[in-house]
Amino acid sequence: MAPYASDDSRDAEETDDLRAGRRKAARYVVPVAVVGVAAATIGLVPALADSGDPDLPKITAQQLIDKIAASDVQQLSGTVRISTDLGLPDLGGLADSLTSGAASGGGASADPSSRLTELASGTHTLRVAADGPDKQKVSLLENAAEYSVIHHGKDVWAYDSKSDEVYHSTAADGSGGAKDEVPATPKDLTDEALKSVDDTTSVTVDGTERVAGRDAYKLVIKPKQSGTTVGAISVAVDAKTGQPLKFTLTPASGGAAVVDAGFVKISYAEPAASTFSFTPPKGAKVTEGDDSASGSGKSDKDGKDGKGTKGTDGAPGSGDLAEGLDGLTVLGKGWNSVATFDSGSGGALTSGGDTGGDLGGLIGSYGDQVSGTFGKGTVFSTRLVNALVTDDGKIYVGAVTKDALVKAAETHR
Amino acid sequence: MSRAEADAPGAPGAAMAEGAAAHAVTVRAPSPLWTLGLLRNELLTTFRRWRTLALLGVLAAVPVLVGIAVKIETRGGGSAGGDAGAGPAFIAQVTNNGLFLVFTALAATLPFFLPMTVGVVAGDALAGEADAGTLRYLLVAPAGRTRLLCVKYATTMAFCLVATLVVAVTALAVGALLFPVGDLTTISGTRISFGDGLGRALLIALVVAASLIGLAALGLFVSTLTGSGIAAMATTVGLLITVQILDQIPQLHAIRPYFFSHYWLSFADLMRDPVYWPDLLKNLELQALYAAVFGSAAWARFTSKDITT
Numbered sequence: 274m275a276p277y278a279s280d281d282s283r284d285a286e287e288t289d290d291l292r293a294g295r296r297k298a299a300r301y302v303v304p305v306a307v308v309g310v311a312a313a314t315i316g317l318v319p320a321l322a323d324s325g326d327p328d329l330p331k332i333t334a335q336q337l338i339d340k341i342a343a344s345d346v347q348q349l350s351g352t353v354r355i356s357t358d359l360g361l362p363d364l365g366g367l368a369d370s371l372t373s374g375a376a377s378g379g380g381a382s383a384d385p386s387s388r389l390t391e392l393a394s395g396t397h398t399l400r401v402a403a404d405g406p407d408k409q410k411v412s413l414l415e416n417a418a419e420y421s422v423i424h425h426g427k428d429v430w431a432y433d434s435k436s437d438e439v440y441h442s443t444a445a446d447g448s449g450g451a452k453d454e455v456p457a458t459p460k461d462l463t464d465e466a467l468k469s470v471d472d473t474t475s476v477t478v479d480g481t482e483r484v485a486g487r488d489a490y491k492l493v494i495k496p497k498q499s500g501t502t503v504g505a506i507s508v509a510v511d512a513k514t515g516q517p518l519k520f521t522l523t524p525a526s527g528g529a530a531v532v533d534a535g536f537v538k539i540s541y542a543e544p545a546a547s548t549f550s551f552t553p554p555k556g557a558k559v560t561e562g563d564d565s566a567s568g569s570g571k572s573d574k575d576g577k578d579g580k581g582t583k584g585t586d587g588a589p590g591s592g593d594l595a596e597g598l599d600g601l602t603v604l605g606k607g608w609n610s611v612a613t614f615d616s617g618s619g620g621a622l623t624s625g626g627d628t629g630g631d632l633g634g635l636i637g638s639y640g641d642q643v644s645g646t647f648g649k650g651t652v653f654s655t656r657l658v659n660a661l662v663t664d665d666g667k668i669y670v671g672a673v674t675k676d677a678l679v680k681a682a683e684t685h686r
Numbered sequence: 687m688s689r690a691e692a693d694a695p696g697a698p699g700a701a702m703a704e705g706a707a708a709h710a711v712t713v714r715a716p717s718p719l720w721t722l723g724l725l726r727n728e729l730l731t732t733f734r735r736w737r738t739l740a741l742l743g744v745l746a747a748v749p750v751l752v753g754i755a756v757k758i759e760t761r762g763g764g765s766a767g768g769d770a771g772a773g774p775a776f777i778a779q780v781t782n783n784g785l786f787l788v789f790t791a792l793a794a795t796l797p798f799f800l801p802m803t804v805g806v807v808a809g810d811a812l813a814g815e816a817d818a819g820t821l822r823y824l825l826v827a828p829a830g831r832t833r834l835l836c837v838k839y840a841t842t843m844a845f846c847l848v849a850t851l852v853v854a855v856t857a858l859a860v861g862a863l864l865f866p867v868g869d870l871t872t873i874s875g876t877r878i879s880f881g882d883g884l885g886r887a888l889l890i891a892l893v894v895a896a897s898l899i900g901l902a903a904l905g906l907f908v909s910t911l912t913g914s915g916i917a918a919m920a921t922t923v924g925l926l927i928t929v930q931i932l933d934q935i936p937q938l939h940a941i942r943p944y945f946f947s948h949y950w951l952s953f954a955d956l957m958r959d960p961v962y963w964p965d966l967l968k969n970l971e972l973q974a975l976y977a978a979v980f981g982s983a984a985w986a987r988f989t990s991k992d993i994t995t
Contacts, residue, residue, distance in 0.1 A: 558869075
């Protein structure tokens with residue numbers, strides 16, 4: 274072979290190599306393109322699906338409230354997502370160990386009162402179903418497990434699939450049980466909020482939105498008073514049925530919503546009858562609810578336990594609580610009302626009782642020391658509810674600012 | 687040499703010496719039946735391997751162990767899983783209904799045992815052939831690289847299904863043997879018949895098998911990157927462990943939903959009544975996405991690389 278020819282062929286080979294190399298590189302475009310399309314889909318689809326706010330006839334706030342009151346939705350089923358962000362320090366595992374401690378100490382882990390406090394923090398998915406006043410079901414979806422409270426006629430069942438334990442009580446304290454202990458659905462929360470509507474409150478209709486695929490009006494409830502930590506409550510009301518679909522409570526301090534509970538899916542069709550029937554699984558541990566005598570004591574306890582969730586209703590919640598708790602006084606009115614009760618001892622702030630000790634110190638470190646005419650005390654702040662525990666054991670709780678709380682305590686003296 | 691190799695499907699003889707390229711063009715196009723034959727061959731080779739049988743044996747041992755452990759622990763009448771429902775999902779229900787052992791066994795093996803075996807098989811798929819020096823002979827046959835890759839992936843997916851079914855069937859047998867069976871209570875508290883329960887168990891097994899598709903594609907891609915079978919297996923299983931650990935870190939919540947293992951345990955949603963679909967669908971979408979991305983990456987790599995062994 275002549276040297277020139279050889280050079281030529283090498284040149285040709287190099288060009289070919291280059292071309293082949295390009296063709297090889299081109300193949301990698303495919304996976305990159307797939308990633309790109311996927312990323313675009315993830316980013317764009319929610320934006321495209323948001324077709325803007327629906328066009329609905331104008332309506333006044335009063336008409337809308339009447340609509341909610343007149344709403345007689347008897348049958349519904351759906352999925353509710355509820356997130357609560359009280360701004361509590363993230364105790365994570367500690368809270369877990371406390372609840373499990375309480376569960377093993379105080380009876381079945383299927384006991385509703387010990388379980389529903391879980392709703393007071395984090396994001397949870399609930400499934401609700403209702404068919405008339407006699408059949409309701411609320412399920413808290415957990416990882417590979419579920420906690421259901423089923424109200425069917427006279428029976429109230431609670432089933433915890435994780436531990437395979439059943440809690441059962443009959444309607445006496447039950448009818449209050451299934452319904453009132455779970456102020457988790459937007460409807461319950463809205464009812465609580467609307468109770469507070471008086472001259473201290475402004476109620477307006479603020480446009481429309483789409484919730485769970487339904488056209489809805491947005492009702493905004495704002496306190497007129499200053500001193501409360503509640504910024505605004507916004508409720509999305511189904512334009513057709515008057516069913517509240519979404520409840521959002523934003524704090525006066527701004528930032529993320531304290532409570533945000535809304536349907537992500539809702540259907541007004543009759544739920545399957547089997548949804549509400551419950552027979553304890555063979556071999557499951559069944560705890561019977563207490564009979565009526567100790568039952569009242571129990572509901573007191575429930576009231577206290579439920580405070581985490583109840584309190585999030587804002588001022589109306591504390592008004593409600595007043596009926597449930599003995600020795601509880603409400604100071605002030607409207608949004609600025611402060612509930613006060615005597616815990617009897619200074620150490621009671623850790624109502625966990627025997628877990629006291631260390632925990633007391635721990636909780637104490639989160640509080641702010643204040644003093645006033647009431648003596649000395651510690652203020653525990655969340656983004657919504659502030660609590661003042663005085664050294665002589667009085668507790669003041671309200672959805673008001675720290676200053677307002679201290680003032681209320683001083684005037685109470 | 688590389689010029690010859692660039693033409694993938696038409697010239698399977700490409701990996702041979704330079705002179706062969708001219709002849710390769712004249713090779714007839716393989717018939718579709720050929721693919722089936724190749725697939726059958728692959729399946730036989732894979733499932734006849736002692737290594738594969740040993741892996742399946744390990745998987746079958748898990749439900750047996752769980753079943754016996756639960757039986758012994760609850761002999762006195764206590765409930766399994768301790769106070770706060772510790773242990774794998776569904777374990778508390780096993781004593782009352784043997785069918786739940788299927789779900790418990792799948793929940794116990796899905797985080798690690800099942801994907802580990804898939805990682806071994808997927809990682810070995812191409813790198814193992816390259817390691818043993820058999821890959822070029824496979825390519826000498828008129829198969830084509832894309833076709834060979836598809837057959838390898840199909841074999842890996844078949845292994846995913848077989849492995850899952852081995853766990854499920856063993857668990858069902860052990861459960862029926864050691865515990866009573868009958869109507870069962872879903873985790874939502876409603877009752878379904880045993881037949882319905884069996885149907886859901888089968889559906890769950892299929893979903894679990896489908897959950898492994900993403901990892902299988904990832905393993906296959908890793909397998910095209912190296913010529914060492916052991917390296918590919920170790921990398922795949924290492925990736926699996928890394929992702930599982932990262933998935934536990936709350937601070938990474940923004941990217942966690944895109945980890946292939948993030949929705950694995952969503953199969954339990956099939957035991958709710960009515961079935962809760964969102965996470966199940968997300969899982970399947972995510973697996974399809976992983977299969978598409980890493981499958982095409984494996985294709986891009988495998989069809990363009992120099993094969994010397």
